[in-house]
Amino acid sequence: MEKLFVIKIGGNIIDDEIKLSSFLQSFAKIEGKKILVHGGGKLATKLAKQLGVEQQMIDGRRITDAETLKIVTMVYAGFINKNIVAKLQSQHCNAIGLSGADGNCIVSHKRGSNSGGIDYGFVGDVDAVNSILLKTLLEQNIAVVLAPITVDTNGQLLNTNADTIAQETAKALSILYDVELIYSFEKSGVLLDVHDETTVIATINPLSYQTLKEGKKIFEGMIPKLDNAFAALQSGVTKVIIGKAEELNQLISGSSGTSIVQ
Amino acid sequence: MEKLFVIKIGGNIIDDEIKLSSFLQSFAKIEGKKILVHGGGKLATKLAKQLGVEQQMIDGRRITDAETLKIVTMVYAGFINKNIVAKLQSQHCNAIGLSGADGNCIVSHKRGSNSGGIDYGFVGDVDAVNSILLKTLLEQNIAVVLAPITVDTNGQLLNTNADTIAQETAKALSILYDVELIYSFEKSGVLLDVHDETTVIATINPLSYQTLKEGKKIFEGMIPKLDNAFAALQSGVTKVIIGKAEELNQLISGSSGTSIVQ
Numbered sequence A, B: 001m002e003k004l005f006v007i008k009i010g011g012n013i014i015d016d017e018i019k020l021s022s023f024l025q026s027f028a029k030i031e032g033k034k035i036l037v038h039g040g041g042k043l044a045t046k047l048a049k050q051l052g053v054e055q056q057m058i059d060g061r062r063i064t065d066a067e068t069l070k071i072v073t074m075v076y077a078g079f080i081n082k083n084i085v086a087k088l089q090s091q092h093c094n095a096i097g098l099s100g101a102d103g104n105c106i107v108s109h110k111r112g113s114n115s116g117g118i119d120y121g122f123v124g125d126v127d128a129v130n131s132i133l134l135k136t137l138l139e140q141n142i143a144v145v146l147a148p149i150t151v152d153t154n155g156q157l158l159n160t161n162a163d164t165i166a167q168e169t170a171k172a173l174s175i176l177y178d179v180e181l182i183y184s185f186e187k188s189g190v191l192l193d194v195h196d197e198t199t200v201i202a203t204i205n206p207l208s209y210q211t212l213k214e215g216k217k218i219f220e221g222m223i224p225k226l227d228n229a230f231a232a233l234q235s236g237v238t239k240v241i242i243g244k245a246e247e248l249n250q251l252i253s254g255s256s257g258t259s260i261v262q
Helices: A017-029 A043-050 A066-090 A131-139 A162-173 A206-214 A220-234 A245-253 B017-029 B043-050 B066-090 B131-139 B162-173 B206-214 B220-234 B245-253
Strands: A003-009 A033-038 A056-058 A061-063 A095-098 A106-110 A124-129 A143-146 A149-151 A157-159 A178-185 A239-244 A258-260 B003-009 B033-038 B056-058 B061-063 B095-098 B106-110 B124-129 B143-146 B149-151 B157-159 B178-185 B239-244 B258-260
Touching: A003 A017, A003 A162, A003 A245, A017 A066, A017 A245, A033 A066, A033 A131, A033 A162, A043 A066, A061 A066, A066 A095, A066 A143, A066 A149, A066 A157, A066 B066, A066 B149, A066 B157, A106 A162, A124 A149, A124 A162, A131 A143, A131 A162, A143 A162, A149 B066, A157 B066, A162 A178, A162 A220, A178 A220, A178 A245, A206 A220, A220 A239, A220 A258, A239 A245, B003 B017, B003 B162, B003 B245, B017 B066, B017 B245, B033 B066, B033 B131, B033 B162, B043 B066, B061 B066, B066 B095, B066 B143, B066 B149, B066 B157, B106 B162, B124 B149, B124 B162, B131 B143, B131 B162, B143 B162, B162 B178, B162 B220, B178 B220, B178 B245, B206 B220, B220 B239, B220 B258, B239 B245
Parallel strands: A003 A033, A003 A178, A033 A143, A095 A143, A106 A149, A178 A239, B003 B033, B003 B178, B033 B143, B095 B143, B106 B149, B178 B239
Antiparallel strands: A056 A061, A106 A124, A149 A157, A239 A258, B056 B061, B106 B124, B149 B157, B239 B258
């Protein structure tokens, strides 16, 4: 099967114009099929503040009320998505920016208010990825840029976790492609010592993961990402790589970051 | 050739949630290939005001400085575009929302500051429509929803007149389809008496247009629209219809509005 890269880029890179530009230059150079999933960054929070829309966060998750949904739709699916697409075009990488509503490409359902007693508001959990539409675009050598906004079957837009979108997209497309899923962010990979960037763990497999967890060697915030990575591998994704956004090309070549394997 | 409807919807309908909903219900019901081009409405102006970004208008045209470009990208390509797409999905009309940057589908150039001595800022005049991408989507029975934001060859996003986008899209696709271009807005059509909605002129051809203009029977604001309509017909568009957004189905069946013909 042909290779496909599904690459998630974190919010902190999006907030840094120079880092973003450099990342997109690397992304543009990747040969073959590719999908970029972007998070939100701080711009939505900033805009909400400017507009006097109060932001409620629970456990690091934004509660998305109607006004906040409007803001994240504008910022994620509008400003960030179109700026990324335009920058890729300027690098001669033909790209198309989509929300989950476009072509129903990522359909979700509103998270039930009974999930831990917290009502997250207009937040969606992914049900289905329209791999046919994505394949049609990829086959035209168009890079797909996905914003973390999805839609339910009633046409309700929903704010959705970008990591989850990357994972579900990678899983859905693993039937059609040899998919490598890359989570790129500010750290060099999964670190043994969270304060020391030179302690990157090159490879993690299920057995070593168990040992690392038992020895409490894994930074707590990393555990959901790793759990998701193993779930993706079990669903057909070939390889999951976690590492520094500035080292995208090295992540792909395998000379940097952490590889999660079966 | 198969029929394709290219339908422009004016800003005042977008600002009215009930009218927009009813319009989209009619749009969803149109059988066959269709493209919707939407304008901006007053939301961008409102948001600019809330954010303290001063809006400069010259001859009814917005001067698009960097901050205003950010706002219109958020509002047009984000909020309005994605809400229209989500509403169409809820009507079981599969739709995809694009800006001109997406798949380079509408490439423009920045309007020269020597155009009448006015510097319009980040405003684009359309150079090319990527009919191949649009055809690919249409052939999958996906309705395309175009936001009035385009891109130049350097990846600069540009604010662009939605009427022009509709016209250029209709012209470009007239090689592949039998295109009917519909401008839908708040009036019932081209009126003999601008204050009397019952004075719709059913048909205008080049000869009757000349007579109407000479007799000063045409409302001045209508003249650029009609000039563009005749230009579209000369470039291969089959028919141009101008009329009320609330009467979309009647505009298509020919029982309402003004038809502009060769």
